[in-house]
Amino acid sequence: MIDLTGIRIAGATPRLLQWGSELTPTLGGVTQRLDRLGSRHAIDVQMPPMRVEADGRRWIARLLLAKQEGGRIAFPQVDFEPGPCGRPTVSAATASGRLIPITGATAYYTVREGQWLSVTHAGRSYLYCATAQVVLDGSGAGSVPVDVLLRSPLSIGDAVELSKPVIEGWLSGDGYEWTLERSRTVGLGFTIVERA
Structure with missing residues (x-):
């Protein structure tokens, strides 16, 4: 790549x-x-x-x-400032669906509706769009609903990029x-x- x-x-x-x-x-x-x-x-x-x-x-x-x-x-996310988001990763093994469980983000970080994110699993990045605003908890954990079904199983520890997603x-x-x-x-x- x-x-x-x-x-x-x-x-x-x-x-x-x-x-x-x-x-x-x-x-x-x-x-x-x-x-x-x-x-x-x-x-x-x-x-x-x-x-x-x-x-x-x-x-x-x-x-x-x-x-x-x-x-x-x-x-590209024109005029969007994601702010400090920590080092989020996938918090639970997930085989399918439209929710990405994350942890390790900044405490109470807000993932905004329409914010793009990418998840890297087994060396490959997948792009998703958050379909609702989610305020993570005090430990930076929560589940983010996304626009399309997950295209790969996710493993605990997979990197979640909230500040500079890639396609x-x-x-x-x-x-x-x-x-x-x-x-x-x-x-x-x-x-x-x-x-x-």
Whole structure:
């Protein structure tokens, strides 16, 4: 996984990829929602124009490598200040569901509705969005409801990143391209889709 967290972002379009569906009876009746494992996130990133030499050259090389090995960037949270959150980790083994049990955060830390977080399990990070405000207890413990079903079992001690969450996965598409301008600048953009 290539670390791309140092990039400057000129614009980004995050999105939810959802594999659930609505089941509508053929003869009318109540429509039901069927959630399926695998719903995850993606983000389109546009970097600001930069001179080909030397920054553009280096970022082209990093993105070419990330196309082969996957990439990781910090998920942008515009104008959001998470504050001191301690060193949160997963507090209980969890196999499924939409709650992430955490401990080790700052006492009485407030996880805000819409705050993004990532959990690292077995060396892979998974991005989630908190769907409700949760005030942790005096020992920095509590359970955070998230937007999609857990995509991996969680183990006690897995790192929970509340201050600088990351999104990691594959750079989508069959190839990778960039623009070269007559002004000797380069325009770079890419899409990261979480692997699972």
